[in-house]
Amino acid sequence: MLVLGRLALLAGFCALWEALPRVGLADPELLPPFSTVLATLGELLARPALLADLGTTTLELLVAVALALPLGTLLGLALGENERLARIFDPLVFFLFSIPKSIFLPLFILTMGIGFWQKVAFGVFSTLFIVLMSAAAAVRSVRPDHVFTARAFGASRAQIAWRVYLPSMLPILLEGFRLAVIFGFTAVLLAEMYASRTGMGHQIASWGENFMLQRLFAGVLLLSVVAIAMNEAIRGIEARCSHWRS
């Protein structure tokens, strides 16, 4: 029932997008009909150049997350396990977590230029503190009485790590990972839109500047679908893990 309702919403959204420019309520130059945008997207996806741009953006995101994830998790584990470190660094980390990251983008260009590694570095900077905070929260979610009980029954360190720590930490770590992917995607796209020669962000920005709205909307649609698909995929894993946990 709910799923049907949501599908109806989606269909209504597409129908409205199609109808508004068709009946003259919106300028088709400014809002190309949905079917036109879909056709444009099909054409674009057949081009090797666009696939290369999509590949560049994906690779930047993957490398950024692959660096931020272990680094943030290690730092978060240190803060979560060590009381003294936590008392010194928690306020600083929370401060760095809460300040807006996007406005630091020009500094990355001054120091690193506008290439691949500048996007990766900005992606790492934008996601590191999310991972760090959730890793620290994950460690703190492990209940000491569970650890004591396991130890009392003679569990080894490896067993405690594997059987007590991991199941308790996994949902929070996955949530942090999901947010890192979402925010990392935004960061990488913003960096490409701001100053770049490649990538989907660069394409989107230049289609906008050249008033190629059919392609622009096709690009926005594509990136939205990719982002939602990534998000739902990680959520699916989360749901699986919590199922397995209980």
Place this chain on the structure above:
Amino acid sequence: MSPGRIRALIILAVLVLWEALPRSGLVPVLFLPPLSLTLAVLAADWPTFAAALGVTLSEVAVALVFAVGGGLLTGALVGGLAGPRRLLLPVFSSLYAVPLVVLYPVMTAWFGIGAESKIAFASVYGFFPTMLATAAGIRTIDPQLLLTARSMGATPAQRLLLVILPAAIPTVLSGLRLGGALVIVGVVVAEMLIASAGIGYLVTFARTVLDSPRVFAGVLLVLLIAIGFDLAMRWVERRCALWSTAGRPQSAPAAAVPT
């Protein structure tokens, strides 16, 4: 040494390094202009910065009304009514993943490169999180309060004015804090991308001519605005929390302020 003192020393060390590293030539001034030089530029060019700041803040103010007003209203409706909540909340939290920044070129194509496109973009940027936070927050209103009010014969108007609204104040305030922070970032990012005025434009212009002291001064200014807004809102939240939870045990997280 106490954790607080060590933290103060770390911050001091960062500030000293910010000054010393570029002065000693270990780090090029292009990468990191000394703190004193950054502040001197900010002071010397204050009229320019102040004018840009005025443009940015006026855009922020208008976008704040749209983002927070719309977010609170929609959030209260979606969160407060069971039907829409079950239908829409998962949809909105899926949409939350969409990188909204790619919509900015659409805004400039529709509204031009003036203030309108910044306001439109920042409104959308601040809307979703405010709405999701409100939808979650509106459900924290204790149903016992409503039940008690009803059993004591309160009219629907009295229930709204005397129970629901006061109980919703913390939600509204945290929505305003979250939405405001995002609106500030949204406006500045939009100005950085395509604009002809504002603090974001100033930073990008300085960046293209490799004038790093001005870039740092502008970034510092934006950071101060964002932090200032956050601190001011937290202060208001704390005052209201004291009042709205009088007689209830004080919850600890209300006192957690970033230092």
